[in-house]
Amino acid sequence: MGSLPIPDSQFAHLDQFPMDEAFMIMRDFALDTHPGKVSLGAGVYRDNDAKPWVLPSVRKAEQLVVQDPNIDHEYQPMSGHPPFVPLAQELTFGPLMASLSNRIVTCQTISGTGANHFAAVFLSQVLSAKRVWISNPTWGNHHLLWDISAPQVKQQLYSYYNAKTCSLDFDGMIQTLDTEAQPGDIILLHACAHNPTGIDPTPEQWKIIADVCERKRLFPFFDSAYQGFASGDLDQDAYAIRLFAERGFELAVAQSFSKNFGLYGQRVGALHIVVSRSEVAAPTQSHLTKLVRGEFSTAPVHGARIVTQILSDSSLRKQWYADLQVMSSRLKDMRRALYDELRRLGTPGSWEHIVDQIGMFSYTGLNAKQVARLRDEQHIYMMASGRASIAGLNTSNVAAVAAAIDAIVRAEQQA
Known part of the structure; x- marks a missing residue:
């Protein structure tokens, strides 16, 4: 019996994308x-x-986690490892938790990349946003994530880097947003240690950015990948997020634990949504949970347990603060x-x-x-x-x- 001819592949039309x-x-x-x-x-x-x-605090915490006889490998809730979620919130929002606790909606994600992806999907669907403003330049994966997660949202660039002076083009940034941004647009902001430039706005400049966002009715979305790792000061690195939250903005935060805990391969992250009224928190949470269910059902737990162990143990938390100082x-x-x-x-x-x-x-x-x-x-x-x-x-x-x-x-x- 003769072999059948090999048909043309239905994938033959695909181009090969260059490697990242x-x-x-x-x-x-x-x-x-x-x-x-x-x-x-x-x-x-x-x-x-x-x-x-490997951070000494992480090494100690991991030993405690794996030696715990009560640890199992069961599914976690779709919102994430239960003790991890409030600790992730507290790390980001600090002293504001007293006033925000019933207005923060959180789901655990596959690190900061997953948090960015979820934010793009969720915000584009729920806010019906037509445009997202992204700094020029930015982390290269931001563009790909919005291409894949929300292709219907047009990506716009706001000026950020002045190549002649190797400094922040703050005037260009404000001018672009003031003249071109429209109500309902999303603006993606780097919370600290801007990637790739390493240039951050000053506190006074952050206040002006908040003024523009309020005046233009833009939705702030912070990518927070380096809290504590950037300056060694957790509060300083969360300044911009807390400024916007304190001023009453509804906002989103993509939080990564890869850099500040050295948990690159464990993919620990969270997406936080701050809403203006407590009664909308539950339906917002339900929409995020639906996305989780449709993508991976529950997040991996080992890295989240390590973070939880450190943040809930005063001795380990003190050691972690020292580790952040070593790195920064x-x-x-x-x-x-x-x-x-x-x-x-x-x-x-x-x-x-x-x-x-x-x-x-x-x-x-x-x-x-x-x-x-x-x-x-x-x-x-x-x-x-x-x-x-x-x-x-x-x-x-x-x-x-x-x-x-x-x-x-x-x-x-x-x-």
Whole structure:
């Protein structure tokens, strides 16, 4: 019996999408065999030996979780691990919980990415929003998440970065929103440690942004991926969210525990919706729960148990505060070390922006051609935009990275 001819595939019309740049850099770095290679691409914390760092508080908490004889592997409620949810709320809203507790609706998500996805789906459906305003630039995944989750919502860009000064284009941001934003639009705001620029508005600028949102009747949606990790101060990093909440805004917050707990692979997150009246909280919760049921039914629990163990134990919570200081302080030290080395070398240009920025990332001001030469000639990897992960720097490589940047910048000037 002869074999049937193989028909044309019904998937033959598909184009191959390019690999995500961040993961492509991680792959290329792993394949590079050069002993002096440096990764400034991956958005993950590394210690001074360029190794993954399990927070001491997390290690202790995990031991307690796995040794608990009462732990089981049953389904969790669709809203999330019950003791985790109020702790996640308290971390975000702090002293406002007394007045907001009956107006915050929360569901546990698959980390911050899942929280962003849920927010895009939920807000686009419930608010019937036609447009979402996103900073230019932003975390690359924001655009993909809205493309997939709410393709009917048009993505608009508000100015954020001034390439000439490597600083916040605050006037451009306000002007864009004032002249072009429409009532009912969603605005996506980075709560702290803006990714990729590392540039945040000042408290006074946040007040003006809130004024614009109130005047234009925009719906604020905060992406909070770095609370405590950015400055080492949980309250400082939650300032913008709490400012808007205190002023009476209805708002949404996508919360991630990947960076500040180092739980990258556990995918722990939450989506919070603040509503204006307590009586609408229950129906809002029901809509979120319906989304959860339709996508994954219940969130994974191990990472949430670790977070719960830390936040509910005063000793572990104190240790976690110290761990946040270790990470945030090392990042600040590496910013200063890179800046000092570039100054010592007399590298052409102004580099103050490196120490003025905050958090994991620095928008170095290097262009795509310079970044490519750093990779090809010096085995130093970063995003084509010039975004560098400061966590990839350490006392052993910062001088070499500065020297490489100096050489590339000088070579381009002489060309």
